[in-house]
Amino acid sequence: MDPVTLRTPRLTLRPPALDDVDAIQAACQDAAIQRYVPVPVPYSRDDAVSYVTGFCADGxxxxxxxxxxVVEGDGLVGTVGLHAIADGAAEIGYWLAPGARGRGIMRESAAAVVDHGFDASAGLGLARIGWRAYAGNAGSAAVARALGFRFEGIARLGALGRDGREDDWLAGLLATDDRTPRPWPVLV
Incomplete structure (x- = not known):
């Protein structure tokens, strides 16, 4: 698939490039990213290069x-992506560097990716986008909820984390859903 660049009023979303390696490596030193994102620990510059030239490019x-x-100004502040794309569905995932949190950046960038995913003419024409995160990842859950994802449940021991099996929170959004945020029982 040809790479696609998306734009929001304050952000540019483009495929990760080698110029992003230092920012990716720095962000992936964050304890929250290491807890909730399956990245190598410790996270080296070589890991960031492999992520850009392998994982991202191959995808x-x-x-x-x-x-x-996710680029704000001239610098990468995070990533957002759709994966497991098949048969009209995908899953969304994202991370944001600590200094960029709390300003609506991920909500804005993830909304652009969701819009692209559902767009039948210029995007992917998906029917469903799923979301999952290790139980306790309230920041990621808050973004998904704000985008209108519906909480669908808990997959008990449904994920393999760094320290063994753990629960996963699950949510989904259909192309036909009203995106008004609804309460999630895990975000009370």
Missing amino acids: WASGERLTWA
Whole structure:
């Protein structure tokens, strides 16, 4: 699949590039990213290079996994992507560097990716986008909820974390859903 650049009023979303390696490596030193995102620990510069030139590039080439660098000004502040793209569905995932949190950046960038995913003419024409995160990842859950994702439940011991099996929170959004945020029982 040809790479796609998305724009919001204050952000550019484009495929990660080698110029992003230092920012990716720095962000992936964050304890929250290491807790909730399956990245190597410790996270080296070589890991960031492999992420950009392998994981991200291969995903765009196959069309099965599309990852965007979230760029504010001239610098990468996070990534957002659609993965497991097949049969009209995908899953969304994202991370944001600590200094960029709390300003609506991920909500804005993830909304652009969701819009692209559901767009039948210029995007992917998906029917469903799923979301999952290790139980306790309230920041990620708050973004998904704000985008209108519906909480669907808890997959008990449904994820393999760094320290063994743990619960996963699950949510989904359909192309036909009203995106008005609704309460989630895990975010009380």
